Every structure is written in C-alpha cells, then in structure tokens.
Amino acid sequence: MTLISPACRDALQLWLERLGGLEDASANTLTAYRSDVSAFLAFMTAHSGGPQGLGALARITTADMRAWMASERGSGTGARSLARKLSAVKTFYRWLAEREGFEPAAVLSARAPKFQRKLPRPLAPDAAKAVLETVELQSQTGWVAARDAAVVTLLYGCGLRISEALGLTGADAPLPPVLRILGKGRKERVVPVLPAARDAVDRYLSLCPHPQEAGAPLFRGVRGGALNPRQIQGVMARTRAQLGLPATATPHALRHSFATHLLEAGGDLRAIQELLGHASLSTTQAYTAVDTTHLMEVYMRAHPKA
Known part of the structure; x- marks a missing residue:
C-alpha cells in the first residue's frame, strides 16, 4: 500500500467499507479484494513512474491493462487467479467510475484469460452412504460421534455449506421439515430437511452434555463453544482414509454430491439452484457436466461396440 497515493488508498478503503456495510461482503472477500486491488494500484503507480x-x-x-496482466502472468499468476484479480479490479472500477464520473471502458473491456473450470468432484451414491455410516465410528465419545454424524448428514442430506450447518443455533432445534438458511451474501433460501x-x-441433542440455548450454536x-469447521474436516479425513476414498472426499464434496445425485435422479436444474443458493444458474450448470461425464463413462463401459 505504500506506493499508492493517499487519494487512491482512501477510495479503496471507502469502497471496501461500502461492500462490508451495504452489501454485507464476508471478511474473506474483503481481504481478497483489498489485496488484489491494492496490488493493481501499486503496479499502475510503478508503471507510470510515480x-x-x-x-x-x-x-x-x-x-x-495488458501490461498489468502480462506482469501478473510473468510472475507466475495462473489463469484462474488472474481472472479473479481482474474481476476484483473491475468491481472496484465500476464503483469508482460512477463516483468520480469517468468512463472505465479500458478496464471493463479487458478480457480475462480462458481457463478450464474445475468440475465438482462428488462422491458416488454408495460412497456417500458409506461416509454417513462410517463417520460416527471416528470418535469413542458417544455425543461427539453423534454430533459429527449429524453435521455430515446435513451437508449431504440438505446440500448445506459447512458454515451454514455450523451457523445453526439452538433456536433451530428441533429441526423443522423446512429450514430457512442464510447463505452467501446473506441470501436466504428454503431447504427441505x-x-x-x-x-x-x-x-445428537439427546446426548449432548451442553445445554441448548436459543442464541447458542447448535x-x-x-468444551461447549462453537464447533470449529476444522473438526469436521478432520473427521472427514479420517473417514475417507478408512474407506479408501480420494482426497477430494471433503465436507464440501458432500454438498456437490447432494446436487449431482439430485440431478441424476431427474431433479430440475432451477430447483437445484434454489436449494444450493447459487446466485447464477451457470454455477449450478457445472453439475450437468458432471452428470454427462458420468453417463459417458457408463456408456463406454457398457456399450458393446465401445
């Protein structure tokens, strides 16, 4: 930030405060935006000579813009990371241009490098079932084992993000047939349970030794505090090792599995988008590629002329 002029630094800070206050961007998002945009501004300062x-x-x-992108690629930034940085810069510039009254065409017309999007790596249905049956065996403490099983069942059975499952409170218990989940960007969605x-x-609740209070974590x-996501990541790591599953069998893979298995069973893509809380249908459409890949694998194995 030392290379950036005070005016630019103040504008960046004001933009970040707006994102955090009015648009409720997460702390991780704000940290990434600050890093990406400040690095861009520092480059432009050095590029212009002052x-x-x-x-x-x-x-x-x-x-x-081409000079900045070439510099990023030359320093080892991958296509996916550069696309993310460019997106942050464009978001900042849209706000700055509206505030200062100029046309940001040069920045907004810059094209992100093409890259192959990584497809979700869901578990096979039998592997997902095996995880649900095995995760409880990873702890000798009865209530902890039941807790881990409950969290993992929510991830796969409801398609929740781990942060969403761990964000439930005592006020949500006993779980109703339908949950209202506040997801990314504070977007609310309805999820059948x-x-x-x-x-x-x-x-889990019948075994948990800690009192359930409306405002306390479920x-x-x-020790009675909020469950750390690393605990669930750890129990999944032990479970996949026991079952011989790949490293991609993470808690988030259970959410992918939820969506993919629904699609394979004939689920509607728009409905799955709503259940996952995806802002864009294009995000959900990645699962159609997974489903197509699976179908082609079955075809190549089973077709007599394959």
Missing part, C-alpha cells in the same frame, strides 16, 4: 491521484486512474488505457437429518440432529465443541 504516485497517481484518482484522475490518473481514469486515464488508464488498454495498453496499461430429510427425516434422516432431523433424526440425526435429535440423537453444534458444540468438546
């Missing part, structure tokens, strides 16, 4: 005010930012050219998931949570750590 500190720049906001007026200089309005005069950035297509050649300047399978009887198996409700039963798993009820069993899932507790051993």
Whole structure:
C-alpha cells in the first residue's frame, strides 16, 4: 500500500467499507479484494513512474491493462487467479467510475484469460452412504460421534455449506421439515430437511452434555463453544482414509454430491439452484457436466461396440 497515493488508498478503503456495510461482503472477500486491488494500484503507480491521484486512474488505457496482466502472468499468476484479480479490479472500477464520473471502458473491456473450470468432484451414491455410516465410528465419545454424524448428514442430506450447518443455533432445534438458511451474501433460501437429518440432529441433542440455548450454536465443541469447521474436516479425513476414498472426499464434496445425485435422479436444474443458493444458474450448470461425464463413462463401459 505504500506506493499508492493517499487519494487512491482512501477510495479503496471507502469502497471496501461500502461492500462490508451495504452489501454485507464476508471478511474473506474483503481481504481478497483489498489485496488484489491494492496490488493493481501499486503496479499502475510503478508503471507510470510515480504516485497517481484518482484522475490518473481514469486515464488508464488498454495498453496499461495488458501490461498489468502480462506482469501478473510473468510472475507466475495462473489463469484462474488472474481472472479473479481482474474481476476484483473491475468491481472496484465500476464503483469508482460512477463516483468520480469517468468512463472505465479500458478496464471493463479487458478480457480475462480462458481457463478450464474445475468440475465438482462428488462422491458416488454408495460412497456417500458409506461416509454417513462410517463417520460416527471416528470418535469413542458417544455425543461427539453423534454430533459429527449429524453435521455430515446435513451437508449431504440438505446440500448445506459447512458454515451454514455450523451457523445453526439452538433456536433451530428441533429441526423443522423446512429450514430457512442464510447463505452467501446473506441470501436466504428454503431447504427441505430429510427425516434422516432431523433424526440425526435429535440423537445428537439427546446426548449432548451442553445445554441448548436459543442464541447458542447448535453444534458444540468438546468444551461447549462453537464447533470449529476444522473438526469436521478432520473427521472427514479420517473417514475417507478408512474407506479408501480420494482426497477430494471433503465436507464440501458432500454438498456437490447432494446436487449431482439430485440431478441424476431427474431433479430440475432451477430447483437445484434454489436449494444450493447459487446466485447464477451457470454455477449450478457445472453439475450437468458432471452428470454427462458420468453417463459417458457408463456408456463406454457398457456399450458393446465401445
């Protein structure tokens, strides 16, 4: 940040505060945006040969953008990471251009490098079932084992993110047939809760030694505090090692498995988008590629002329 002019630094800080306050961006998002945009501004300062005010930012050219992107690639930044950085810069510039009254065409017209999106790596249905049956065996403490099983069942049975499952409170218990989940960007969605998931949570609650209070976390750590996501990541690591599953069998893979298995069973893509809380259908459409890949593998194994 030392290479950035005070005016640019203040503008960046104001933008981040707006994202955090009005748009409720997460702390991780704000940290990433700060890093990406400040590095971009520092490059432009060095590229021009000295500190720049906001007026200089309005005069950035297509050649300047190409120089920045070439510098990033030359320093080892991959296509996916560069696309993320460019997205952050464009978001900042849209706000800055509207605030300062200039046309940000050179920045907004910059094209992100093409890259192959990584497809989700779901578990096979029998592997997902094996995880649900095995995760409880990873602890000799009865209530902890029941807790881990309840969390994992929610991830696979409801398609929750781990942060969403661990964000449930005592006020959510006993779980209703339908949960209202506040996901990324504070976007609310309605998620049906399978009887198996409700039963798993009820069993955990019946064994948990810590009192359940409306404002307290539903899932507790051993000492009674909020359960750390690393605990669930650890129990999944032990489970996959016991079952011989690949390293991609993570807690988040259970969410992918939820979506993929619904799609394979004939689920509607728009409905799955709503259940997952994806802002864009294009994000959910990645699962159609997974399903197609699976179908082709079956075809190549089974077709007599394959």
